[in-house]
Amino acid sequence: MFDHETELEIGLASGMRVRIDPKGARLTSLVLPGADDPVEILIGPDPGETARSFHGATIGRYSNRIAGGRFTLDGEQFQLDTNENGNCLHGGGQGFDQRDWTVVAHWINAVALRLESRDGDQGFPGNLVAEASFALSDPATLTITYRARCDRACPVSLTSHGYFNLAGGGSIADHRLKINADQVLEIDSETLPVGAPRDVAGTRFDFRDSAPVPGPDGAGFDHNFCLRPGAMREIAALNDPASGRSMTMLSNQPGLQVYTSPSGDSFNAICLEPQAWPDAPNHPEYPSAILQPGKEYVNRIRLQFSG
Template sequence: MIIDDATMLCIGLPTGVRAEILPYGATLHSLKVPDRAGTLKNVLVGLPNPAAYQRQRSFRGATIGRFANRITEARFTLDGERYELSANESPNCLHGGADGFDRRKWEVVAHWMSALTLRLESPDGDQGFPGELSIEADFALTPPATLSITYRATVTRACPVSITSHGFYNLADGGQIGDHLLQISAQHYLPVDDARLPESTPQTVSGTEFDFREERPLLHGEGTGYDHCFCLEPSESLREVAVLYAPETGREMRVSSDQPGLQLYTDAQSGMPSGVCLEPQSWPDAPNHPDFPNAILRPGEAYLNRMRFAFSTREK
């Protein structure tokens, strides 16, 4: 079932916890969870209405693919064949190219009270990527206040695949996010160059502004914010990888993932409340780094990315 781009689909729980998802871009538009006083408010920084997502490409809440993050010079070589991609952040490819999955009409497969499944078919050669790719995105709410997002995909030819949800979270009812406290279970991160591409092998977080092994305030690194991948321990099952907490409202968000990387991105655009993105995904530019965790999906294999955002509150 393909519905109008402007239709917002809702899933919710009897407690009032509620998510709004736009089929355009499989976009998570809003998510209402309680603060320590029990007041339900939206914790996502999105655009004002469905039409705005089509006018302005912001990636806010969108599903990102075929390959999240950046690919150097919009090219890679796989099985001896070179592929040229859409260089939408010239000379590099960002978030799948100029017409990524965030710019597509997704089909509604199923819609229940607390869950939703969307589907997209990406043709061979889409933005330069090889093979046909079929993907489903599952959104589900479970008590007391947990949002689970699952991506499943298959391909007809070998192709780099890394799909994620680009939610901008603010747990303090708007305003800046510098006072949020953050913990990330990572010993290493990937340093980046001026183009935000990996410039070396993983480096230790010890003694750097990237050391979130113990909970600490999320302060902008040198005033420019974060756009870095944290390297997680390998796992085929969900494990907790990050905790975000806003002392002002008492809201806490625990992030679980089965992916090798967690991208931390902090946004501080003027005129809008800032948000923080915690995106489970493959390592950036993995197709051009044989020493990075494998990000190639082959025919007969199934891509799976499961992420869980569990909300609760702390007392003062």
């Protein structure tokens, strides 16, 4: 048996180390070897923060928002737990980030966890079994893989909610970001998507070429970028010119939620979440996020570091 109260550590001979808390299948540390000292690039919640924190957690059953916490599937309407302004955010008030995942394997460089979600959990239909694995490989790569099966059709979108700062701390205003997306979803005052995707050309959402992440005086981001179609492919790259560190992100997902996180006045982190499009169950024109019985949901996220 494993002690679920203890964080699990995995590592490489190079000095790259990752820690995972089974509570929420949560990344709590991601350390890269440095020229002088190791550098922690994963930003946690502010000290003393008491509100629910999504920092580093696994999000499910459905990442992002579902409007009104309602959707209709196969002619039946479902009412979900509404935990943000009357909407369902990140799977409801007791989403997967709040659960004790079972550790099924722990090796030197990998961890595998499992969670069972019963029919009606937070209002979602069907019994669902989710698996999360975290694996390190050379050179300096972290691969996160989510899998899920359900015995009834259900919206499913799992993701990892890590906050990154490649400098190890301070402002990320000088970080540069590249996203392989030609379109973005506009949002309303409740951060719900509005209408069809809009072209990023000529807007502040144009990261097709590497561009600076806006500083704290800017509007910031909490937007879904509509990724170019493909299987496992490069979707984004983050770079810190001062330290020379970079992070390349690959995934098989149709969307990338980008969230810039201010901390006081420091603007200290960016969150990059490969996932289904927000509120997709209520937008038949969006890529489908419905998992059918007998099918397997898979979200692969690969983070490759250099510098």
